[in-house]
Amino acid sequence: MSTVVCSPHRGFTVAELVRRTGISRATAHAVVGQLVACGWLVRDDHGAVTVGRTFAALSRGLEAVAPLATLARPHLLALATRLDCPVCLAERDGDAVVITDRVTASVPASAQGPQIGDAAPFRAPYGREFVAWTENPEWWPPEVDDSRLRTVLAAIRTRGYSVERLGDDTVQLLQGFAAVPESTESIARRIAGRFAESAALDVLDGELADGELYRVVTVAAPVFDPDSTVIATVRIVPPRHLSAREISRYGVTAVSVADAITAEWGGRKPAG
Numbered sequence: 181m182s183t184v185v186c187s188p189h190r191g192f193t194v195a196e197l198v199r200r201t202g203i204s205r206a207t208a209h210a211v212v213g214q215l216v217a218c219g220w221l222v223r224d225d226h227g228a229v230t231v232g233r234t235f236a237a238l239s240r241g242l243e244a245v246a247p248l249a250t251l252a253r254p255h256l257l258a259l260a261t262r263l264d265c266p267v268c269l270a271e272r273d274g275d276a277v278v279i280t281d282r283v284t285a286s287v288p289a290s291a292q293g294p295q296i297g298d299a300a301p302f303r304a305p306y307g308r309e310f311v312a313w314t315e316n317p318e319w320w321p322p323e324v325d326d327s328r329l330r331t332v333l334a335a336i337r338t339r340g341y342s343v344e345r346l347g348d349d350t351v352q353l354l355q356g357f358a359a360v361p362e363s364t365e366s367i368a369r370r371i372a373g374r375f376a377e378s379a380a381l382d383v384l385d386g387e388l389a390d391g392e393l394y395r396v397v398t399v400a401a402p403v404f405d406p407d408s409t410v411i412a413t414v415r416i417v418p419p420r421h422l423s424a425r426e427i428s429r430y431g432v433t434a435v436s437v438a439d440a441i442t443a444e445w446g447g448r449k450p451a452g
Contacts, residue, residue, distance in 0.1 A: 184221065184231055191228025248403070248412055249281040252441045256414065259437050261285040263430070266417040268294050270400070272410075276300065277307045280412075293417035294398070305329060305381050309402045309413045312336040313450055332382040341401040341431035342413075343383045345394070388424035396422050401434035404447040411447075414438040 183200050184192055192200075198208045212229055215221040222232040252269050260267040260283045269281040276299040300306045304319055311319050312333045336342050388394065396418050403412040414437050416430050442449055 184229060191224055191226070191230045193226075193228050197229075246280060248441075248445065251444055252403070252412070252414070253281060253283065255437050255441050255444075256281060256283045257285075259414070259416070259433070263416060263433070265419045266293050268398070268415040268417065269412055270294075270415055271412045272302060272307070272310055273299070275302050277302050277310070279415075294415065308333060308336055308342050308382065309400050310410045312342075313402070313408070313410060328381060331384060335382070335384055339431060340435040341399055343396055343427055343431065344398040344400065344415075345382065345396060383427065388427065390424060393421035393423055394427065396427060396430075399427065399430040399434050401431070401438035403438050403445065404442045404449050406446055406448055408448050408450045412441075414441065 183197060194205065194208050194212055197203075197212065198205050201208070203211075212221060212223075216223050216229065216232070219232045221229040223229050248271065249269055256267045256269060264285050266282055266284045268279050268283075270277050271280045272278075279294045279296055279298045282294060282296050302310070302319060307319065310316070332342075383394075398415040398417055400413040400415040402410040403414065405411045414434050416434050418426075418430060422430065439449060
């Protein structure tokens with residue numbers, strides 16, 4: 181369902197769903213058939229499926245419990261269409277940062293990146309946009325040289341966006357640490373802290389060279405509430421390696437969209 185919902189204005193054949201999800205063709209046929217039968221999907225004359233009216237009605241009923249994602253979706257869809265790549269909304273949920281929406285325009289079937297429901301522990305170095313404007317002692321890693329991390333947070337405040345270069349494998353490692361027994365929590369936090377010292381953490385002025393291409397996982401900008409607290413981030417998922425100029429362009433674009441969502445939400449961006 182998430183594959184279809186993330187691109188509500190186009191249809192998907194079973195073959196496309198198999199390629200995108202990795203499930204077997206037989207399983208895909210069975211699942212699609214059941215979803216069509218209960219009205220969550222509807223099949224057109226060519227066999228492609230789109231979101232059905234029953235699921236759409238249920239989704240409208242859930243808007244009250246996901247108001248920010250509902251408000252942000254048109255902005256995300258316009259951005260995804262403009263850049264032709266996936267765009268996500270990530271929200272803080274206790275000790276985790278969760279992808280609460282993801283939209284795409286016309287990206288390749290093999291495109292990877294964050295999916296709705298994906299969660300990463302709210303722990304350094306992840307979720308930097310949530311703490312760049314407000315100190316959060318629980319987020320900071322203990323007993324590490326945090327000089328680069330503090331420099332990175334200052335850079336995020338200045339330019340308005342973060343550049344995530346640590347990949348999914350690091351997220352999975354931190355997720356594993358989040359599930360360890362309490363007796364080994366201190367070890368988990370120290371290991372997480374080592375990532376915060378990495379030169380691959382974000383980018384700083386002078387670290388990018390003209391003519392070079394860089395692997396970027398996401399470019400993210402914050403959404404603020406009326407108290408100027410970061411409550412979510414707009415995350416662009418680049419479809420390929422980016423040049424220094426493209427990283428800057430993606431960042432400025434993410435900030436513009438996040439600011440529009442902040443304004444519509446009634447939030448207030450900190451001065452300076």
